[in-house]
Amino acid sequence: MTQVTMIVNGDSRTASVPPETTLLMLLREHFNLTGAKLGCDVGDCGACTVIVDGKPVNACLMLAVQAEGRSVLTIEGLATQNELHPIQKAFEDQASLQCGFCGPGVILSAKALLDNIPDPSKQEIRDALSGNLCRCTGYTKMIEAIQESARVLRGGSADQAV
Amino acid sequence: MRAFEYVVARDSAQAMALLAEHGSSVKILAGGTDLLVELKSASHGPQVIVDISRAEDMKKISLTGEGLSIGALATHSEIMDSQLIRDMFPALVDAAHTIGAVQTRNLGTLGGNLVTCVPSMDSGPTLIALEALVTIAGAEGRRQMPLTDFFVGPRKTILKPTELLVDIIIPKKNLGKPVHFLKSGLRKGQALALVNVAASLWVDKNTFLEPRIALGAVAPVVMRATQAEAYLAGRAVTPEAMMEAGRIAAGEARPITDFRASAEYRRDLIAVLTKRALENAVLLAQAKLKGVKK
Ligand SMILES: Cc1cc2nc3c(=O)[nH]c(=O)nc-3n(C[C@H](O)[C@H](O)[C@H](O)COP(=O)(O)OP(=O)(O)OC[C@H]3O[C@@H](n4cnc5c(N)ncnc54)[C@H](O)[C@@H]3O)c2cc1C
Numbered sequence: 001m002t003q004v005t006m007i008v009n010g011d012s013r014t015a016s017v018p019p020e021t022t023l024l025m026l027l028r029e030h031f032n033l034t035g036a037k038l039g040c041d042v043g044d045c046g047a048c049t050v051i052v053d054g055k056p057v058n059a060c061l062m063l064a065v066q067a068e069g070r071s072v073l074t075i076e077g078l079a080t081q082n083e084l085h086p087i088q089k090a091f092e093d094q095a096s097l098q099c100g101f102c103g104p105g106v107i108l109s110a111k112a113l114l115d116n117i118p119d120p121s122k123q124e125i126r127d128a129l130s131g132n133l134c135r136c137t138g139y140t141k142m143i144e145a146i147q148e149s150a151r152v153l154r155g156g157s158a159d160q161a162v
Numbered sequence: 163m164r165a166f167e168y169v170v171a172r173d174s175a176q177a178m179a180l181l182a183e184h185g186s187s188v189k190i191l192a193g194g195t196d197l198l199v200e201l202k203s204a205s206h207g208p209q210v211i212v213d214i215s216r217a218e219d220m221k222k223i224s225l226t227g228e229g230l231s232i233g234a235l236a237t238h239s240e241i242m243d244s245q246l247i248r249d250m251f252p253a254l255v256d257a258a259h260t261i262g263a264v265q266t267r268n269l270g271t272l273g274g275n276l277v278t279c280v281p282s283m284d285s286g287p288t289l290i291a292l293e294a295l296v297t298i299a300g301a302e303g304r305r306q307m308p309l310t311d312f313f314v315g316p317r318k319t320i321l322k323p324t325e326l327l328v329d330i331i332i333p334k335k336n337l338g339k340p341v342h343f344l345k346s347g348l349r350k351g352q353a354l355a356l357v358n359v360a361a362s363l364w365v366d367k368n369t370f371l372e373p374r375i376a377l378g379a380v381a382p383v384v385m386r387a388t389q390a391e392a393y394l395a396g397r398a399v400t401p402e403a404m405m406e407a408g409r410i411a412a413g414e415a416r417p418i419t420d421f422r423a424s425a426e427y428r429r430d431l432i433a434v435l436t437k438r439a440l441e442n443a444v445l446l447a448q449a450k451l452k453g454v455k456k
Binding site for chain 1: 163164165166167168170191193194195198199201202211213215239262263264265266268269350351352
């Protein structure tokens with residue numbers, strides 16, 4: 001067993017896990033954060049995308065111990081009790097998801113993009129989503145929602161705390 | 163995944179010590195994008211994992227007396243973000259950009275890509291076209307060799323399990339050499355190369371000087387198209403010469419047929435991509451010449 005401590009959605013969390021535990025399993029099984037999904041488990045589908053120290057990664061391809069001391073943001077860390085994050089709000093407004101399995105990963109990829117590029121081109125959005133596979137709704141409405149939320153976030157009217 | 167013991171190295175010296183201590187049942191972990199995928203389906207795994215992903219001294223990208231040095235632990239994203247590389251070798255940025263998707267590029271390292279040594283690796287061709295060297299640290303100290311000697315076969319390099327790839331060096335004489343990289347896959351994102359090509363060259367008095375052509379995914383390891391290079395060297399820069407070089411390169415390669423594409427299709431791709439990579443490198447070279455004259 002190895003003890004790991006990291007910041008998860010702003011709070012310090014500690015767990016004792018076998019070294020072969022992936023970050024995804026730590027989040028889902030130990031911290032009960034089931035927003036990040038177990039999809040392909042080999043880095044292709046992006047359903048397990050979380051943001052580690054500002055960068056989107058596949059939680060299935062990172063050992064939990066590798067996140068020691070780092071800051072992890074999962075989909076659970078985006079909304080507040082009262083309000084969705086502007087990206088989530090835009091996805092809801094535009095009906096950008098259908099089954100929703102890819103949603104947490106897609107939204108976190110979008111968040112990481114907009115944190116770096118507040119006014120991305122369509123091509124930049126497509127590039128940012130190329131590691132997130134959606135098999136039902138398609139990408140058109142996601143891209144529209146990301147453009148819409150980018151506008152809201154640039155306006156500074158919405159919550160930018162996260 | 164099978165159980166293993168996990169140790170973490172803060173720098174390359176500590177990594178070497180840990181590798182020596184744990185001997186042959188050890189495996190090095192960098193970004194994990196190849197290793198963890200492999201371990202998840204493996205029937206048995208290493209007893210000890212040495213995590214080098216926090217070895218800060220192996221992340222540096224800098225100009226040294228030898229040339230441009232890229233630490234083995236630089237991630238594909240860090241290569242794309244490096245101002246030094248963007249200014250000097252946009253082709254390395256292009257190559258890194260074609261690897262997987264954002265998530266993979268944020269974890270995956272240049273060193274890991276070279277050590278995994280699949281024929282379709284996207285960072286190989288540009289480095290080979292620039293005659294890159296690698297530095298290896300082992301029990302007897304450090305040694306350097308051309309990247310072409312580092313690759314031994316599919317998924318096989320010259321490294322011993324307890325040796326570390328430290329950095330990749332583009333030699334001084336090739337700093338700023340015009341080079342272009344092209345990849346063709348079935349999609350833009352999350353697709354391995356059917357063929358990838360890099361060409362580097364200088365242009366002097368409208369003739370080719372030191373042309374280098376590297377081809378990936380069409381032989382057991384990334385290869386130099388030496389016959390095509392010999393054909394171009396000293397020849398006048400014309401569209402016909404570049405087309406012929408593409409044809410020669412296609413003849414030199416040994417592509418296979420698999421579920422992604424047939425060998426014939428890959429040969430056609432080599433001819434076209436080689437020609438285009440040469441054309442683009444020539445444009446860069448000519449732009450440079452104009453810049454000098456001004
Ligand atoms: C979804 C997905 C898509 C991908 N797409 C592409 C693609 O389009 N093109 C492409 O080329 N690759 C692709 N890859 C492969 C992979 O991402 C790259 O090869 C990556 O660069 C590997 O680096 P890593 O740091 O993750 O290596 P790791 O997985 O940590 O290690 C890989 C191997 O190298 C060894 N190793 C690592 N660093 C060192 C070192 N410094 N010294 C000695 N040994 C070392 C390890 O022991 C292991 O055997 C993809 C992978 C995934 C999961």
